[in-house]
Amino acid sequence: MTFSIVARCSRTGQLGVAASTAVQAVGKLACHAVPNIGAVASQAVVNPYLAYDALRLLEQGVEAGAALKRVLALESQPQSRQVGIVDHQGRVAAWTGAENIPWAGHIEGKQCMIQGNRLVGPWVLERMLQVMHDVEYLSLAERLVRTIQAGAVVGGDRHGERSVNVMVFGAEEYPLCDIRIDDHDQPMQELERLFVLYQNKVLPEVLKMPRRCDVPAGSGKYRALAENTRLLMRGNLMHA
Template sequence: MTFSLIGRCARTGQFGAAVTTSSIAVGSRVPFCAAGVGAVLTQHRTDPGLGPRGLALLRSGCSAEETVAALVASTPHHAWRQIAVMDAAGRTAHFDGARVKPERAAAHGPDVVALGNILSTEAVPGAMVAAFLAAPGAPLAERLLRALEAGEAAGGEHGEVSSASLMVVWGESFPYVDLRVDKAPAPLPALRALWEEYAPLADGFRQRALAPEDAPVI
């Protein structure tokens, strides 16, 4: 009951992920991103432990494909897991366990991978990738959010979504963007409103950490 994506901006080096689902607080369980390293999505019968484990594998030099293979091998419950990984070079890989419920699907493109389970149609990930690729000049967070909105417009999941998350990392150990709607009747419009309020402030918050004497008053 989840659809999500990982994206990379080749121009800035940012990585990010966006996700929505019908259960509460999806942002705390599915997306894991690290600046200069890559990103991991772990969903369906979610195992949040696979996120940090996947990032550690990427840091060790594993490719996206090698990381997915190692994650699958590391858990006896892989049949329940749906996983996607992007490495530092923008390469992508995914895994669908045998017990991941249909409709399940994934789609890959340059610097993007999208996937979902219990979808209304297999076309959802492809619609997300197309939307991400359609706006190459937009900020990464905006591209990720447009992709999530396109996934919902293409049919989304079988049930009504209730939580959503948008994360981008850039250069530092802390996220550049980390916005979450933990429970709402319409989480994607709520996430859109949060992003539009946060977007003009994001650089200033980052500057507070890096050069507080020159940081704007927000």
């Protein structure tokens, strides 16, 4: 009942994930990313811990495919899960369990993986991949927006869509983009409106925000604060 994409931009190194579904609030439980580490979509019968644990493994240097195998090995209901992963080098992996609602599957592209279940057919993912490749010249955030919209145009979820999330991280610990539509009769139209607002109003302000490299290099106090923040992020992955 969800279609999604995880991706890395080869030009900027940005990491992102986007998803849409017929139920509410897809962003909170299905979409996960950590800057400079990777992005994961965990969907179907959702198990967020697949994403949390996969991201922990990616942080330890495990590549996407191996991380996916390791988290699935500990999963008690793998056939009801669907997962897509991209790591910080653009390596991708995906799993579609046999008990996913048909049509279900995944398709690999250039530093991206697209997956979906309860779709009208495989052409949803095929069209999404075509759009993702056709707009490589755009920012990763806009590519994800256009790709998710393309999936909806050709049928998307058989029950329609009600929520959308588009999330992108650059080099900083805060997101470069995080557009969430938790419940809407026309979520793709609302996504278009909010993305224009993001480009014109939000992004310019985000680009002015402090960067981690602005922290004084010689200050032990600030270095300790940065390390504590990093450990807190890891803790959130473990216990969110």
